[in-house]
Amino acid sequence: MSTYQDNKLHIYNSLTGKKEKLKPINEKSVGMYVCGPTVYSNVHLGNVRTFMSFDIIYRYLLHLGYKVRYVRNITDAGHLENDSDNGEDRISKKARLEEIEPMEVVQKYTVDFHNTLNQFNLLPPSIEPTATGHIIEQIEIIKTILKNKLAYEVNGSIYFDVIKYNKTNNYGILSKRNIEDLVHNSRKLDGQIDKKNPQDFALWKKADDSHIMKWNSPWGLGFPGWHLECTAMSTKYLGDNFDIHGGGMDLKFPHHECEIAQSIACNNTSPANIWMHANMLTLNGNKMAKSTGNNILPGDILSGNNSILNKPFSSSVIRFFILQAHYRSVLDFSSEAIEASEKGFNKLMEAQKSLSKLKSSTSSDFDINNWVTNCYNALNDDFNTPILIAELFNSVKFINQVKMGKSKISINDLKIIQEKFNEFVFDILGLEINTSSDSNSDKLDSAVGLLIELRNQARLNKNYALSDKIRDDLSKGGITLNDSNNETTYSIN
Numbered sequence: 001m002s003t004y005q006d007n008k009l010h011i012y013n014s015l016t017g018k019k020e021k022l023k024p025i026n027e028k029s030v031g032m033y034v035c036g037p038t039v040y041s042n043v044h045l046g047n048v049r050t051f052m053s054f055d056i057i058y059r060y061l062l063h064l065g066y067k068v069r070y071v072r073n074i075t076d077a078g079h080l081e082n083d084s085d086n087g088e089d090r091i092s093k094k095a096r097l098e099e100i101e102p103m104e105v106v107q108k109y110t111v112d113f114h115n116t117l118n119q120f121n122l123l124p125p126s127i128e129p130t131a132t133g134h135i136i137e138q139i140e141i142i143k144t145i146l147k148n149k150l151a152y153e154v155n156g157s158i159y160f161d162v163i164k165y166n167k168t169n170n171y172g173i174l175s176k177r178n179i180e181d182l183v184h185n186s187r188k189l190d191g192q193i194d195k196k197n198p199q200d201f202a203l204w205k206k207a208d209d210s211h212i213m214k215w216n217s218p219w220g221l222g223f224p225g226w227h228l229e230c231t232a233m234s235t236k237y238l239g240d241n242f243d244i245h246g247g248g249m250d251l252k253f254p255h256h257e258c259e260i261a262q263s264i265a266c267n268n269t270s271p272a273n274i275w276m277h278a279n280m281l282t283l284n285g286n287k288m289a290k291s292t293g294n295n296i297l298p299g300d301i302l303s304g305n306n307s308i309l310n311k312p313f314s315s316s317v318i319r320f321f322i323l324q325a326h327y328r329s330v331l332d333f334s335s336e337a338i339e340a341s342e343k344g345f346n347k348l349m350e351a352q353k354s355l356s357k358l359k360s361s362t363s364s365d366f367d368i369n370n371w372v373t374n375c376y377n378a379l380n381d382d383f384n385t386p387i388l389i390a391e392l393f394n395s396v397k398f399i400n401q402v403k404m405g406k407s408k409i410s411i412n413d414l415k416i417i418q419e420k421f422n423e424f425v426f427d428i429l430g431l432e433i434n435t436s437s438d439s440n441s442d443k444l445d446s447a448v449g450l451l452i453e454l455r456n457q458a459r460l461n462k463n464y465a466l467s468d469k470i471r472d473d474l475s476k477g478g479i480t481l482n483d484s485n486n487e488t489t490y491s492i493n
Contacts, residue, residue: 002063002064003064003065004028004064007376007379007380008021008380009022009060009064010380010381011274011276011382012328012382013276014275014276015270019381020274024066025239025241025242025273028067029067030067030068030069030243030244031068031071031239031242031243032054032057032061032069032070032071032238032242032243032245033071033072033233033237033242033244033246033272034070034072034125034245035072035073035075035246035255035256036075036128037074037075037113038076038090038091039074039075039091039105039109039110040079040093040105041094042109042116042297042299043109043113043117043297044289044295044296044298045283045296045333046248046280046281046288046289046295048117048120048298048322049281049322049331050247050278051117051122052120052122052319052322052323052430053246053278053383054276054278055122055123055430056323056385056428057383058070058123059123059427059430060383060428069127069238070125070127071126071127071128071129071233071234071237073128073129073130073229073230074129075130075131075226076103076106077089077091077131077213077223077224077229089212091105091106092211092212092213095212102212102213116298116299119302120315121316121319121431122430123430129236129237131224131229131233134232134233134236135215137232137236138204138228138231139204139217139218139224141228141232142158142203142228144266145160145262148265149161149164150165150265151203154194154195155194156219156220156221157206157222158219159196159201159202159203160200160201160202160203160258160261160265161197161200162179162201163199163200165261169261171199171257172257174252174253175252175253175256175257177257201258203224203225203228203262204217204219204222204223204228205222205223206219206221206222207221211223227254227258230255230259231259231262231263234259234271234272235263240271241269241273242271242273243273243274244272244273244275245271245272247276248277248278249277249278250280251277259271277328278327278328279327279328279329279330281322281330281331282332283295283296283308283333284308284332284334285332298315301318301338302314308335309338313338314434316431316433316434317338317342317345318338319430320341320344320345320348320389320431321333321341323389323429324341324344325386326383326384326385326386345431347396348392348393348425348431349434351395351399351400352421352422352433354399354400355414355417355418356418358399358402358409358414359402360409360411361409363410364409365408366398366407368416368417371391371395374391375388375391375392375420375424378390385429388429389429392424392425395417395421399417403482403489404482405487448474448479451474452481452490454466455470455471455481456488458470474490
């Protein structure tokens, strides 16, 4: 098994704008924090892509032998509409709409979140803290920031003083924005008058009588700012400074920018050494988002109950589709794209099935060690799953050649490719053999086998017209017959 000592893993750091070699604070351990969902609605496919990206990262770090503490939070309070400092908490608003308690909303959509990620074979994090479970920690951080004179109180609310902070630090270091341009949600909203500067953001908000979710604090009844929650939870479980902080690209500003400022103001250190951001998923060329209605729920893809796709698709096909794009690139979801991915996935699974049936020889026509190296090089280059998948298909081509008797593989190389193919496909990419697909594959084997027998009989009877027709009709359907060594096999195009 390849280990972290054997691999030079480089990760693109959003903070520095370049790829950097991973140098964990503790050599054998990696601490990683990823911003989790705000549980007020069903998780959409764009959300799934973000968490799947970090699932790959988690899987590969484990594969290399690191001890990984993966913390992913649940935001169950304090996340205001439009990410502003005003308005109504999204969870409270949903509770009013559904006429249930806020924590019923939290429970309902937390269960949906977990069920959805389980369907796509995502590993659970090491720790999954909630914002409401860490109110005390958040209050203590505010106290420290106030003590350091980088926050101020107005009418029971606490705001972070961005202008004062920026005199000795760089507010905008992550997003690469100038403070003059950073007017955080500068629309004319109620409560903006409380702030010294429009760039300032809330650490604690005073709750009015109608606000459902609120807690006691030294400044009266209120609730925490969204940005503060992640600072409290990440540093509690990973320390003031840890290895990796991740999330969606849309969180870079203001959320992650605010996290850095809060940590420096409280702990005198930036929280993470490496900041990672997964890019968005678009739908038919437009941003996928709950707010616009341009989104598709994972369950609707699995069931086929939607107006976008022609049929249902398995969770592994969807996972394969997502992993065909690099996590930092924009990926567009469409019926044509997912159908193409299904064909590729089926070819991959067919090759995996063939691996156990391959006959070994005394020599090999394939440089297996170079192939393994190329696969690891892809993952070591900022978790480049598209390149890894391309290398897997190079092996698929070779596997099919061996299956047809056109190439040879030694018994030692066969053992290596069997082991590594399964590790890359199942352990790291997290793909699964679809039982229904596997059943369909058996049925296909039986049907094509029957046609091969009929074709062979036709050839024996010198009925070449029928023989050619069977071959040509199968080819039109995407199935190629291969005649070799007095045996006929087939492959799917």
